[in-house]
Structures are given as C-alpha cells and as structure tokens.
Amino acid sequence: DTGVSQDPRHKITKRGQNVTFRCDPISEHNRLYWYRQTLGQGPEFLTYFQNEAQLEKSRLLSDRFSAERPKGSFSTLEIQRTEQGDSAMYLCASIRAGGTDTQYFGPGTRLTVL
Amino acid sequence: ELKVEQNPLFLSMQEGKNYTIYCNYSTTSDRLYWYRQDPGKSLESLFVLLSNGAVKQEGRLMASLDTKARLSTLHITAAVHDLSATYFCAVSNTGNQFYFGTGTSLTVIP
Numbered sequence: 001d002t003g004v005s006q007d008p009r010h011k012i013t014k015r016g017q018n019v020t021f022r023c024d025p026i027s028e029h030n031r032l033y034w035y036r037q038t039l040g041q042g043p044e045f046l047t048y049f050q051n052e053a054q055l056e057k058s059r060l061l062s063d064r065f066s067a068e069r070p071k072g073s074f075s076t077l078e079i080q081r082t083e084q085g086d087s088a089m090y091l092c093a094s095i096r097a098g099g100t101d102t103q104y105f106g107p108g109t110r111l112t113v114l
Numbered sequence: 115e116l117k118v119e120q121n122p123l124f125l126s127m128q129e130g131k132n133y134t135i136y137c138n139y140s141t142t143s144d145r146l147y148w149y150r151q152d153p154g155k156s157l158e159s160l161f162v163l164l165s166n167g168a169v170k171q172e173g174r175l176m177a178s179l180d181t182k183a184r185l186s187t188l189h190i191t192a193a194v195h196d197l198s199a200t201y202f203c204a205v206s207n208t209g210n211q212f213y214f215g216t217g218t219s220l221t222v223i224p
Contacts, residue, residue: 002156033212042118042202042214043157056210091156100164101145101206105156 002026004106006092012112013082020078021109025094032075033103034067035091043091049075082113116141116207120215127193128223135188135218137203146179146186147204151217157202161188193222 003026013019025032030051035043046065047057051072064082069075079086089110093103117140127133137146145164149157161170163179163186170177174197176189186203198221204214 002158040216042204042217045211045213048210093157100162102147102159102162103157103212104159105149107156 002104002106004092004094004104006090006106006109008109009107010110010112012114014114015084016081018078018080019082019111020076021090021092021111022074022076023092023106024074025092025106026096026104027073028096029094029104030072030097031095032069033093033095034075034077035093037089037091037108038087046077079111082111084113087111087113116143116205116211116213118203118205118213118215120201120203120218122218123216124219124221126221126223127190129194130192132192133190135190135201135220137186137188137215139184139186139203139205139213141207142181142184143205143207144181145206147212148177148186148188149202149204149214151200151202153199160201190220193220195222195224198222 005024007022033048034046037043047067049069064080067077089108091108092106119138148160151157161177166181168179174191179186200217200219202214202217204212206212
C-alpha cells in the first residue's frame, strides 16, 4: 500500500453513461497524475495537477474527459458518454514536492464499458 | 513526443540465470525510473536514476543509466520466482510529463 487510494476499484457501465473516479493522494504530495493503462501497455499520461491547478493535458484526451482537484487534495476524473474504447485501468499517482519525482501509484480503477 | 522502447517485451528465464532488460528513449532526459507491476496490481517504484552513469542496486536487481546513449538497463542476477512481474521504465521531459515503455513481462521458471 503506497498511501494513494482510488475509488471505486471496479466500475462496469453501459455505453453512453457518465462515470466519475476519485483519487486520494498522499497528503503532503502536491502533484497528482492520471494515467490510463490498457492490457499489455504501459501507463499513458492523461493529465496532471500541481496543487489545484491542472497544468497539462494529453493531446489524446478527448473532450469527454475532465478532471478536477478542487482544493489541491483529492482529484476526480469524469468520463462523459463512455465508449467501449474507454475500457481500461485508470491509475492515479502522486509526487512529493522537492523530491526525486518518484511517483506513488494508487491501486487503480478498472473500467469496463459494455 | 518522447518515445520509450523496451526490449525484450517478453522474457522467460530459468531460476538462477542472469539477464538484462533494455530501455531506450528518444530525446534528452536526465531522469529515468524503473517500476514493477504484478498481475492485477498497480505500479511499485524500484529505482530512480538521476544522472549519467548512475547505478542503483537492490537485491538481485541492478539498474544503470547512460544518458549519452539514451539507454538504461535493468540487470537481473540469479533470478528467483518472486521476480516474475512486468517491469516498466519511464522518463520525463521537463519533469512534468512521464512517458512509459510498453513493459517487459518477466517469467522466472523453476
């Protein structure tokens, strides 16, 4: 257990529905990342926050995806109008300021879109 | 976009043998990370390599970095079954985005 938690751990939804995932990073970590991982691939960067500011988003991230970190603590990732291609593991990671940029990953949320 | 390639993608090795996993990346980066992922689990940090020539060792794993060649290696010494997992390398460009390789799936056979 790295200290990063994610909820839910599994989500099954029907195509077209909206889903929201939550990530709680380690409390003193100011940077928070979201990744998507599909079977047999490495994590793919989606977006990241420094405190409450969303500083970068992947160009691959469609407009259906949005993320927030309202008070610089927990973060949410919402996917609107889900598609089957959204099925993946969604990982959250946090980084402590002033360190070596080692990422501490949460257990992930596995999304299945039927 | 920074590209990260690992090879081999799949590695099956006998217990007690040695082997090396390679990680090549496409543009300048002075930090390289190795992570381990067990099936169905999340990623666990193994090593952070912060400069050219850096070498880190933990148990049967040793990682090194050659920034001029844009190459990192993860050497496995006298493999044991517990090392079976998928190993990822990752690099950052400005320290903000991280790019992961496709992973090397290691199976250690008794």
